[in-house]
Structure formats: structure tokens, C-alpha cells
Amino acid sequence: MSEAIAATKQAAAIPARNAASAAATEDSAYLRISGVVKKFGDHLAVDHIDLDIRKNEIFALLGSSGCGKSTLLRMLAGMETPTSGRIILDGQDMQGLRPYERPVNMMFQNYALFPHMTVEQNVAFGLKQDGVSKEEIAERVAKMLELVQMRKFAGRKPHQLSGGQQQRVALARSLVKRPKLLLLDEPLGALDKKLRQQTQLELVNTIEAVGVTCIMVTHDQEEAMTMSSRIGIMSEGKLLQVGSPTEIYEYPNCRFTAEFIGETNMFEGAVVVDEADRVEINSQELGGAIHIDHGITGPKGMHVWASVRPEDVRLDKQPLQPGPNRAAGVVQDIAYLGSYSVYHVKLASGKIVKSVVPSSRWFDANETAPTWDEPVYVSWRSDTPVVLTM
Ligand SMILES: Nc1ncnc2c1ncn2[C@@H]1O[C@H](COP(=O)(O)OP(=O)(O)O)[C@@H](O)[C@H]1O
Numbered sequence: 001m002s003e004a005i006a007a008t009k010q011a012a013a014i015p016a017r018n019a020a021s022a023a024a025t026e027d028s029a030y031l032r033i034s035g036v037v038k039k040f041g042d043h044l045a046v047d048h049i050d051l052d053i054r055k056n057e058i059f060a061l062l063g064s065s066g067c068g069k070s071t072l073l074r075m076l077a078g079m080e081t082p083t084s085g086r087i088i089l090d091g092q093d094m095q096g097l098r099p100y101e102r103p104v105n106m107m108f109q110n111y112a113l114f115p116h117m118t119v120e121q122n123v124a125f126g127l128k129q130d131g132v133s134k135e136e137i138a139e140r141v142a143k144m145l146e147l148v149q150m151r152k153f154a155g156r157k158p159h160q161l162s163g164g165q166q167q168r169v170a171l172a173r174s175l176v177k178r179p180k181l182l183l184l185d186e187p188l189g190a191l192d193k194k195l196r197q198q199t200q201l202e203l204v205n206t207i208e209a210v211g212v213t214c215i216m217v218t219h220d221q222e223e224a225m226t227m228s229s230r231i232g233i234m235s236e237g238k239l240l241q242v243g244s245p246t247e248i249y250e251y252p253n254c255r256f257t258a259e260f261i262g263e264t265n266m267f268e269g270a271v272v273v274d275e276a277d278r279v280e281i282n283s284q285e286l287g288g289a290i291h292i293d294h295g296i297t298g299p300k301g302m303h304v305w306a307s308v309r310p311e312d313v314r315l316d317k318q319p320l321q322p323g324p325n326r327a328a329g330v331v332q333d334i335a336y337l338g339s340y341s342v343y344h345v346k347l348a349s350g351k352i353v354k355s356v357v358p359s360s361r362w363f364d365a366n367e368t369a370p371t372w373d374e375p376v377y378v379s380w381r382s383d384t385p386v387v388l389t390m
């Protein structure tokens with residue numbers, strides 16, 4: 001077994017974040033979105049979404065720009081009215097409730113902090129509006145600033161803070177009112193990549209410490225996988241798949257998801273054998289057979305795709321015995337990334353197969369790494385491909 005494969009299977013055993021929420025079945029529909037549609041004129045921006053969110057879950061809506069993520073979020077916040085469908089939060093129907101009447105808080109990408117107010121005043125603002133007593137405001141604001149590690153900056157104005165600090169103040173301001181639902185639209189979009197990665201876990205830890213149900217929207221798959229307990233993949237207004245990061249990555253239910261989350265090699269083919277525990281596909285792109293240990297149920301001849309992750313594709317310099325799940329090719333490109341390289345191998349059909357190869361692979365085999373134009377052999381285990389029918 002190659003190291004790359006071992007690494008994948010280990011990853012599969014990683015429990016989802018926020019596992020506590022998984023146990024609470026009575027809370028499985030703390031937020032229930034059912035049959036929600038939003039049309040702008042003829043344009044179906046949100047297309048019949050059904051989704052249950054658990055209490056204290058951090059859920060990520062992931063999809064490319066324009067797929068309807070923000071529109072769905074805005075309907076939850078009460079800033080858009082659904083064309084049809086229902087939104088129930090903690091047993092309460094949200095229909096007809098104005099944004100300020102909802103126990104919901106939305107944090108925007110640009111944070112919208114008041115520039116003339118101090119950090120403390122920004123966080124206190126909503127509580128003041130609600131007529132909360134001075135003592136209680138002071139106590140809740142102090143506690144919240146402590147939690148986001150901004151207490152010593154309480155007297156500063158937003159322009160005296162870094163992007164990451166502004167983001168924490170905005171979060172404190174959203175959480176201090178103890179909303180039942182926190183909505184984050186591209187929460188880290190304004191930060192540069194390095195700060196973003198650092199802030200992701202910080203943000204999750206704060207949300208978990210406070211204990212609030214949270215839906216975040218992002219187009220960044222890494223962000224969704226790092227931060228959430230479950231992910232919903234959206235495309236063209238539809239929710240294509242909902243699952244834990246591991247489920248979505250290991251068991252995508254369609255080509256869109258498989259290609260959207262991470263990289264994959266997609267082989268088009270036709271079903272030759274479909275038995276309970278075994279599927280065989282004939283793929284011209286591969287120039288041979290793909291055998292898969294776990295079954296789909298589909299008729300012989302059915303048009304399908306086999307998705308094989310690059311880290312599951314083994315690369316060899318020596319010819320392999322004839323068999324399924326393998327092909328000969330030529331190295332067309334190599335991206336050396338330090339601890340591993342991504343090889344692009346061109347098969348006889350013209351298909352390019354990507355293989356992620358740990359750098360240790362060649363030390364272990366006492367070989368030199370294959371180079372451009374060198375003949376190589378790709379292969380994978382029959383438990384690694386996923387068969388997709390759409
Ligand atoms: N107020 C609006 N009027 C008309 N079309 C809109 C409006 N808001 C969003 N849309 C359209 O709905 C689609 C989904 O938009 P949006 O929810 O903002 O996508 P995302 O947040 O996933 O990028 C887009 O095609 C967008 O142009």
C-alpha cells in the first residue's frame with residue numbers, strides 16, 4: 001500500500017468537527033428550511049432548498065459565485081422574502097418577521113463597524129438599542145471582548161486595528177446579542193490568505209465557545225472543510241449534496257461535487273459488470289477496465305464516470321502486470337511541491353491522469369524520480385474509485 005493511500009484512509013477516520021451536535025437528535029431540525037425558492041423575475045436564484053441544521057452546528061454553504069448562497073442567507077436574515085417555502089427557527093416560523101425581529105445576526109464581509117465608535121461602543125451598540133441595562137451591557141461586552149481577545153483594544157477605533165482584529169470585533173458584536181442563528185457571508189473574504197488560514201480556527205473556536213448555531217457562506221473549499229461540521233454544496237440555486245467534509249470528499253454523489261471539492265481524475269465509461277460487491281467499467285479514456293469493490297446498481301451498458309483522487313494514483317517506473325485499474329503513459333508535467341509532487345501523465349488516449357507522489361516514494365524504492373517524457377505506469381486500488389452516474 002502506498003503512503004498516499006494510507007494517508008487518505010487515515011483522513012477518512014477523522015471525526016467531523018463539532019461532534020457533540022451530532023448526538024442531539026431532538027435538535028436535528030433546530031433550523032428547518034423547507035422548499036425554499038427565490039425568483040428574481042424569471043431567474044431562479046434559489047431552487048427548492050430543503051435543509052435541516054442542528055443546534056450549535058457550524059454549517060458551510062459552498063459553491064461558486066452566483067449560485068445563490070447569499071440569497072439563501074439573506075432570506076434567513078429576513079432581508080429577502082422567499083418566493084415560496086418555509087423557514088422555522090427553534091420552532092418559530094420566520095415568515096413575515098422583519099430582520100430586527102428575528103433572533104438572527106448576520107456578519108458581513110466588510111464587517112460594517114461604525115468608524116467613529118470605539119471597539120467597546122461598537123460591541124455595545126446593539127444592546128443599547130435593545131434597552132439593556134448599563135451594568136449588564138458592561139458585563140456582557142467585557143466578557144465578549146475577552147473571548148475574542150480584544151479587551152485591551154477596547155478603546156481603539158476600527159481604523160487603528162488590523163483586518164483580523166476588526167473581524168474579531170465584528171464577531172463580538174454579532175455574538176453579544178446571543179442570536180439563535182449566526183450568519184457569516186464570506187467571513188474571511190477581506191483577509192489575505194495567510195491571515196485567513198490562521199483566523200479560520202480562531203473563528204471556529206470562538207463560535208464553539210459561545211455555543212451558537214452558525215451558517216457560513218464561502219466559495220473556498222478549504223475554508224469550508226476547516227471550519228464546518230457539515231457542508232452543503234450549491235450549484236445553480238440547488239443543494240447538490242450535504243455531508244461532513246469527509247463524506248463529501250470521499251463519497252461525492254455527482255461529478256460536480258467530486259470536481260469542486262479537491263482534484264480528481266474522472267474516467268468516462270460504460271458498466272460491463274454490476275454485482276452486489278463489484279462493478280466493472282470499460283473506459284476508453286483509460287484504455288482498459290476499471291474494477292471497483294463496492295457496487296452501484298445500474299444496468300449493463302449504463303454510462304458512468306469513475307472518480308479517482310490523485311493521491312490514490314500510484315506511479316511506477318517499472319511496467320506492471322496486465323490488469324484492471326492501470327495504464328501506461330508518459331510524464332507530461334511535474335509540479336514539485338516539496339514534500340510531494342503532482343505528476344501529469346498522458347495516456348495513449350490523450351487523457352491526462354494526475355498522480356500525487358510523496359517525495360519519499362523514490363527514496364523508499366531506491367530509485368530516481370521519473371522525469372519529463374519518461375514512460376511511467378499509473379495504477380490504483382479497486383477500493384479507491386467512486387462511481388458516479390450524473
Ligand atoms: N436583488 C437581486 N435582483 C436580481 N438578481 C439577483 C439579486 N440578488 C441576487 N441576484 C442573482 O441571483 C443569483 C444568486 O446570487 P447570490 O445569491 O448573490 O450568489 P452567491 O452569493 O452564491 O454568489 C445571481 O445570478 C445574482 O445575479
Ligand SMILES: [Mg+2]
Pocket residue numbers: 069070071
Ligand atoms: Mg455571495
